Amino acid sequence: MSVQERDPLTGQVTTGHEWDGIKELRTPIPNWWLITFIVTWVLSIGYLVLYPSFATTKSYAPGILGWSSRNDLSEATQQARDMQSAWRNQILATPLEQIEDNEELRRFAVAGGVAAFNENCAACHGVGAVGQIGQFPSLIDDDWLWGGTITDIHTTIRHGIRTASDDARASEMPAFGDVMTGEEIVATADYVLSLSDRSLDAMRASMPGAALFADNCESCHGAGGEGNREFGAPRLNDAIWLYGGTRDAVIRQITQPKMGQMPTWESRLDEGTIRMLAVYVHTLGGGEK
Amino acid sequence: MATTTILDTVSPRKPARLAIPQTVRGRYRTIKTVVAAILLTFYFVTPWIRWDRGPQLPDQAVLFDLPGRRLFLFGLEFWPQDLPIAVGVLILGAFGLFGATTLAGRVWCGFTCPQTVWTDLFFTIERLCERLFGKDTLLSNVAKAIVQVTLAIATAIGFAAYFNDALTFPHALVTGAAPMGAYIAVGVLTLTTWLFAAYAKERVCLHMCPWPRFQAALLDKDSLVVTYQRWRGEPRGKKKVPLRSTLTDLSALVREASSFDAGRGDCIDCQRCVNVCPTGIDIRDGLQMGCIGCGLCIDACDDVMARIGRPAGLIRFDVEGSDSAGSFQKPTVRFLRPKTLLYAILCLVALGSSVFGTLRMKSVLVDIDPQRGQPFVQLSDGSVRNDFSFRLAHRLPTLDRIAIHAEGLPGATLRFADAQTGHEAVHLAVPGNRRISDRLFITAAPRRGPSGRTNIRIVVTNAANGATLEEVETYFWGPAR
Numbered sequence: 001m002s003v004q005e006r007d008p009l010t011g012q013v014t015t016g017h018e019w020d021g022i023k024e025l026r027t028p029i030p031n032w033w034l035i036t037f038i039v040t041w042v043l044s045i046g047y048l049v050l051y052p053s054f055a056t057t058k059s060y061a062p063g064i065l066g067w068s069s070r071n072d073l074s075e076a077t078q079q080a081r082d083m084q085s086a087w088r089n090q091i092l093a094t095p096l097e098q099i100e101d102n103e104e105l106r107r108f109a110v111a112g113g114v115a116a117f118n119e120n121c122a123a124c125h126g127v128g129a130v131g132q133i134g135q136f137p138s139l140i141d142d143d144w145l146w147g148g149t150i151t152d153i154h155t156t157i158r159h160g161i162r163t164a165s166d167d168a169r170a171s172e173m174p175a176f177g178d179v180m181t182g183e184e185i186v187a188t189a190d191y192v193l194s195l196s197d198r199s200l201d202a203m204r205a206s207m208p209g210a211a212l213f214a215d216n217c218e219s220c221h222g223a224g225g226e227g228n229r230e231f232g233a234p235r236l237n238d239a240i241w242l243y244g245g246t247r248d249a250v251i252r253q254i255t256q257p258k259m260g261q262m263p264t265w266e267s268r269l270d271e272g273t274i275r276m277l278a279v280y281v282h283t284l285g286g287g288e289k
Numbered sequence: 290m291a292t293t294t295i296l297d298t299v300s301p302r303k304p305a306r307l308a309i310p311q312t313v314r315g316r317y318r319t320i321k322t323v324v325a326a327i328l329l330t331f332y333f334v335t336p337w338i339r340w341d342r343g344p345q346l347p348d349q350a351v352l353f354d355l356p357g358r359r360l361f362l363f364g365l366e367f368w369p370q371d372l373p374i375a376v377g378v379l380i381l382g383a384f385g386l387f388g389a390t391t392l393a394g395r396v397w398c399g400f401t402c403p404q405t406v407w408t409d410l411f412f413t414i415e416r417l418c419e420r421l422f423g424k425d426t427l428l429s430n431v432a433k434a435i436v437q438v439t440l441a442i443a444t445a446i447g448f449a450a451y452f453n454d455a456l457t458f459p460h461a462l463v464t465g466a467a468p469m470g471a472y473i474a475v476g477v478l479t480l481t482t483w484l485f486a487a488y489a490k491e492r493v494c495l496h497m498c499p500w501p502r503f504q505a506a507l508l509d510k511d512s513l514v515v516t517y518q519r520w521r522g523e524p525r526g527k528k529k530v531p532l533r534s535t536l537t538d539l540s541a542l543v544r545e546a547s548s549f550d551a552g553r554g555d556c557i558d559c560q561r562c563v564n565v566c567p568t569g570i571d572i573r574d575g576l577q578m579g580c581i582g583c584g585l586c587i588d589a590c591d592d593v594m595a596r597i598g599r600p601a602g603l604i605r606f607d608v609e610g611s612d613s614a615g616s617f618q619k620p621t622v623r624f625l626r627p628k629t630l631l632y633a634i635l636c637l638v639a640l641g642s643s644v645f646g647t648l649r650m651k652s653v654l655v656d657i658d659p660q661r662g663q664p665f666v667q668l669s670d671g672s673v674r675n676d677f678s679f680r681l682a683h684r685l686p687t688l689d690r691i692a693i694h695a696e697g698l699p700g701a702t703l704r705f706a707d708a709q710t711g712h713e714a715v716h717l718a719v720p721g722n723r724r725i726s727d728r729l730f731i732t733a734a735p736r737r738g739p740s741g742r743t744n745i746r747i748v749v750t751n752a753a754n755g756a757t758l759e760e761v762e763t764y765f766w767g768p769a770r
Binding site for chain 1: 660661662663666667668669670671674676706707709720728730
């Protein structure tokens with residue numbers, strides 16, 4: 001250290017450093033700043049010890065508090081579940097058909113159903129359950145392949161359609177491209193399309209496809225094309241065509257039928273959620289009593 | 290020497306000054322007491338007034354229902370969307386305050402401000418305790434603390450009663466049944482009431498409140514403020530010193546001649562004006578930020594002037610600058626000035642807007658929005674359905690049932706989510722919470738649905754008397770043909 005020297009102009013002590021005749025004044029950082037700085041260091045050591053702080057070769061140092069944001073989240077989720085448990089228990093205890101009669105219960109079920117639907121079902125059936133023509137059925141119209149009562153909907157969600165599950169709804173439409181000639185298929189398609197046209201009622205029986213329909217289709221789809229929910233055989237005499245209502249689409253469907261699949265949700269969702277989903281879908285506009 | 294110091298540096302009660310201002314009698318003290326009594330009664334009694342609104346609604350005349358997001362004010366019910374009305378009321382309050390200040394100085398501070406009213410009340414308690422149990426005795430201090438804390442708790446509960454049912458709330462508070470928020474609110478308000486009125490007192494006015502800082506911008510040369518008539522008060526002297534001759538003989542010649550007069554002015558420097566001042570200032574230093582314009586020093590001085598046989602009004606409400614005008618005559622207040630007229634107009638506009646807004650408040654709010662997803666639903670019989678979310682909230686005295694029908698779509702049927710079949714007009718019961726949230730399905734008659742978009746009007750009527758509550762313009766989609 002050089003001898004302490006005061007700058008004549010400001011009266012301040014200099015550091016004793018000098019460059020080209022310019023001397024540096026000693027203006028240290030304020031003590032409060034220095035102390036704060038040191039305190040932050042001390043605190044940071046505390047954090048280092050208490051909280052997860054640095055990676056180790058295999059994992060990370062968990063800190064002695066054992067805190068993790070993942071635990072926080074699962075605790076919060078569990079808390080939310082506990083808060084809902086009274087409602088969920090009530091939904092499990094109430095017979096399915098009576099859930100909607102209880103206004104508050106219905107509202108809870110619909111709220112939970114929307115969330116579960118958007119997470120699990122909307123990928124295929126679309127947000128708002130509007131479906132996709134040619135792919136997945138709309139759940140808000142009044143046409144149901146496997147039944148539209150809340151019990152039917154619940155069974156469908158629970159066991160799925162055409163899955164490996166023993167209880168799943170299952171049926172198979174033969175591919176008539178293998179057993180019928182092209183002319184026969186076209187004639188059948190024309191007959192199928194006529195079913196939903198009331199103006200053709202009188203002459204329908206004389207159509208070339210009538211006999212073919214009676215032989216091949218009637219057993220599942222019904223004599224008048226009313227469909228059969230036992231086998232998930234769609235109505236053919238209405239205005240709703242899942243795989244398209246054009247002549248081409250019907251011919252294609254007879255030749256090489258598409259048959260939708262739906263997962264078994266029993267193994268993925270708990271019974272309460274499935275019930276809430278059933279209530280939600282049932283209240284979307286097409287639900288049957 | 291400057292006679293007026295608007296932005297004077299103020300210090301809290303100086304050590305030499307009294308911890309509690311002395312009591313005083315007089316005109317302004319009476320006004321202050323009466324105003325305070327009215328305001329305190331108003332504050333404490335209002336939540337207890339009942340107002341019958343029928344069985345479903347609270348019967349408290351003034352109730353801020355925070356969980357329900359509504360404000361009951363006698364026959365009126367306000368919802369959050371009525372906030373512009375509150376803005377009008379606030380503007381009215383602000384310009385009313387500006388106008389009052391322009392005319393008569395800080396009368397708000399001196400007579401009506403809650404800080405003034407409560408501090409005044411707490412001063413009274415302190416004086417009473419000292420008179421009963423002696424000054425600075427343990428008993429007196431304990432009595433003061435008990436009464437003041439009790440009053441603070443009462444104030445807090447009184448405030449919370451505006452937000453809860455006043456009749457059951459105090460009981461719930463004692464039994465522990467009240468919600469946590471109520472305890473926090475009462476606790477915080479008790480603390481702040483005690484802190485502001487019993488502890489901080491004039492420090493709030495001197496250091497915390499922004500209002501004194503505004504006054505310089507609001508006062509003008511025609512505003513009434515508390516003035517010390519320096520021309521007749523100075524020089525101050527003991528009572529036994531003979532009076533200045535200028536004050537006894539007002540001839541201009543004599544006044545001229547007596548400039549070397551050794552006599553005193555009217556002020557006998559008795560310090561009464563300082564000792565009664567709630568903020569502990571010396572008004573004889575001129576207009577200053579610490580003066581809340583309560584006029585208690587006027588009462589004190591008038592009393593002293595009467596005792597020494599001099600005319601009252603050495604300290605008086607007068608315009609700024611009158612302290613050297615040299616007149617016993619009070620100047621007349623000029624009410625009609627551009628500034629006051631402007632404030633009056635603005636007040637009227639704000640008042641008019643608020644009244645207009647209140648009269649035009651909608652009692653029934655209906656939201657009908659198309660469901661997102663797809664514009665229409667194809668039904669199996671060939672008809673099309675449009676789905677809407679339907680929300681209704683009302684604040685009518687009674688509304689048990691509504692009827693809804695659609696116009697612009699002949700043969701269309703309507704139904705809500707829980708119904709199986711649609712009707713041309715659908716009825717719905719309104720639940721006790723006066724809110725409906727449901728899905729509304731409108732189905733066009735088979736083969737009569739529109740091609741593309743068509744405008745429809747959904748009409749909501751009161752099923753009891755057929756009165757139209759709301760008409761919502763929306764549209765209906767059908768498949769393009």
